[in-house]
Amino acid sequence: MAGTKEIRTKIASVKSTQKITKAMQMVATSKMRRAQDRMRLARPYADKIRTVIGNLSQANPDYRHPFMASREVNSVGIIIISTDRGLAGGLNANLFKQALLLMKEWQSKDIPITLSLMGSKGTAFFRRLGLPILSHVQGLGDKPHIAELIGPVKVMLDAYRDGKIDRLYLVHSQFVNTMTQKPNIVQLLPLEAQASSALQEHWDYIYEPSAGEILDGLLMRYIESQVYRGAVENVAAEMAARMVAMKAATDNAGKLIGELQLVYNKARQAAITTELAEIVGGAAAV
Amino acid sequence: MAKTINVDIVSAEGEIYSGPAEMVFVPAKEGELGIAPRHAPLLTLIKAGEVRVKTAEGEQSIFVSGGALEIQPNQVTIMADTAIRAKDLDEASALAAKQRAEEVLSGKIDKLEQAEALAELARAAAQLKLLERLRKIKG
Numbered sequence: 139m140a141g142t143k144e145i146r147t148k149i150a151s152v153k154s155t156q157k158i159t160k161a162m163q164m165v166a167t168s169k170m171r172r173a174q175d176r177m178r179l180a181r182p183y184a185d186k187i188r189t190v191i192g193n194l195s196q197a198n199p200d201y202r203h204p205f206m207a208s209r210e211v212n213s214v215g216i217i218i219i220s221t222d223r224g225l226a227g228g229l230n231a232n233l234f235k236q237a238l239l240l241m242k243e244w245q246s247k248d249i250p251i252t253l254s255l256m257g258s259k260g261t262a263f264f265r266r267l268g269l270p271i272l273s274h275v276q277g278l279g280d281k282p283h284i285a286e287l288i289g290p291v292k293v294m295l296d297a298y299r300d301g302k303i304d305r306l307y308l309v310h311s312q313f314v315n316t317m318t319q320k321p322n323i324v325q326l327l328p329l330e331a332q333a334s335s336a337l338q339e340h341w342d343y344i345y346e347p348s349a350g351e352i353l354d355g356l357l358m359r360y361i362e363s364q365v366y367r368g369a370v371e372n373v374a375a376e377m378a379a380r381m382v383a384m385k386a387a388t389d390n391a392g393k394l395i396g397e398l399q400l401v402y403n404k405a406r407q408a409a410i411t412t413e414l415a416e417i418v419g420g421a422a423a424v
Numbered sequence: 425m426a427k428t429i430n431v432d433i434v435s436a437e438g439e440i441y442s443g444p445a446e447m448v449f450v451p452a453k454e455g456e457l458g459i460a461p462r463h464a465p466l467l468t469l470i471k472a473g474e475v476r477v478k479t480a481e482g483e484q485s486i487f488v489s490g491g492a493l494e495i496q497p498n499q500v501t502i503m504a505d506t507a508i509r510a511k512d513l514d515e516a517s518a519l520a521a522k523q524r525a526e527e528v529l530s531g532k533i534d535k536l537e538q539a540e541a542l543a544e545l546a547r548a549a550a551q552l553k554l555l556e557r558l559r560k561i562k563g
Contacts, residue, residue, distance in 0.1 A: 176437070176438075180436055180437065183434040183435060183436045183439075183503060184436075186432070186494075186501050186503055187492075190467070190492070190503075254521075254525075255528070262543070265528055271525040271528055271529055272525055273518070273525050274521060274525040275524065276524075283437070283506065283507070284437060284505075284506050285517075288507065289516075289517030289519070289521035290521040292517070293518045341465060342465070343467040343494075344465065344466040346452060346469075347468075347469075349467075352467050352492065355469050355492060356503075359505070362436070363436045366436050
């Protein structure tokens with residue numbers, strides 16, 4: 139009966155793993171919902187700022203903020219938002235693949251790249267490349283806060299202002315739906331000015347203190363809100379990916395248990411048969 | 425019924441207030457502003473303080489950490505910050521982010537090492553598994 143005991147232990151161990159993956163799946167499901175809520179909550183702010191910036195640039199067609207003026211690209215900055223934890227299927231791997239493609243595209247033109255990394259998975263991966271990392275933050279958790287993003291984003295904005303980078307991208311995982319998450323690349327700077335056709339008649343705001351200063355504050359907040367949205371969406375995508383991965387793991391564990399149970403039953407039966415045969419053989423011999 | 429102006433207070437992390445008001449008081453950068461319906465279009469930055477929204481039912485006060493204010497004749501929008509902003513504060517957090525980046529580059533962070541070690545372990549385990557399977561096929 140040596141074989142059966144081993145199989146029994148194995149079944150017990152798979153069962154306890156299954157319990158863990160099942161729990162992780164449920165936790166990820168509820169966290170995903172909350173992250174989706176936060177994504178929705180962030181929308182009105184970004185929309186309002188975009189409208190005001192649109193109005194502003196229309197009222198001052200001759201004033202061009204450096205964030206809105208596109209210039210020749212000599213250097214590129216990329217903000218990469220990844221997860222802090224693993225066990226999320228191929229989420230980070232897919233994201234890094236896209237980020238690497240973007241980098242290759244610029245590197246093939248001999249344009250240097252500067253990185254800003256958010257999340258420890260991306261940090262562990264991209265530091266091997268030996269590219270300059272300008273800012274870094276990790277441990278944002280399930281509820282990223284704008285306050286934690288201000289610093290790292292400011293470093294990149296300052297670099298843009300000083301002309302150290304001429305274009306800024308944001309790479310993060312996009313939450314399409316529960317089953318689909320795909321890498322998303324957004325150009326943050328320079329901003330493509332959208333002319334809203336809704337306001338045609340000529341009017342202007344009263345500015346306190348000056349148009350430039352207000353626009354500067356608004357643009358900075360707009361970029362921050364974009365990055366924040368990226369971070370929140372990344373959390374939603376992480377949770378969705380983890381949910382799917384853990385569901386697959388739970389199902390696989392169930393299948394494995396079924397197979398092991400079959401093997402166990404067969405081994406038990408074989409043992410009984412042998413024992414019976416021995417007894418019968420013994421009785422016949424007497 | 426008195427004329428009202430629509431007030432929206434939004435922050436990046438969520439909507440704070442939305443509704444009609446008879447008058448709104450906002451701590452603008454250049455001094456406190458009282459906004460009545462049909463105010464001229466105005467754009468300004470606001471500092472940390474109390475926003476008071478006067479409605480027919482009474483007055484409500486909301487704390488904001490700063491942000492921007494847009495006024496249209498029938499619409500007041502406050503884009504509130506969720507964190508207190510000041511030049512030195514922003515500078516300090518930017519500096520901290522830079523420092524962390526340097527630590528990453530020089531490989532000082534323990535947690536990262538741990539993550540890498542775990543990845544290495546997973547790789548080794550996968551290789552072992554493969555070897556075992558190969559042995560089984562051969563044997």
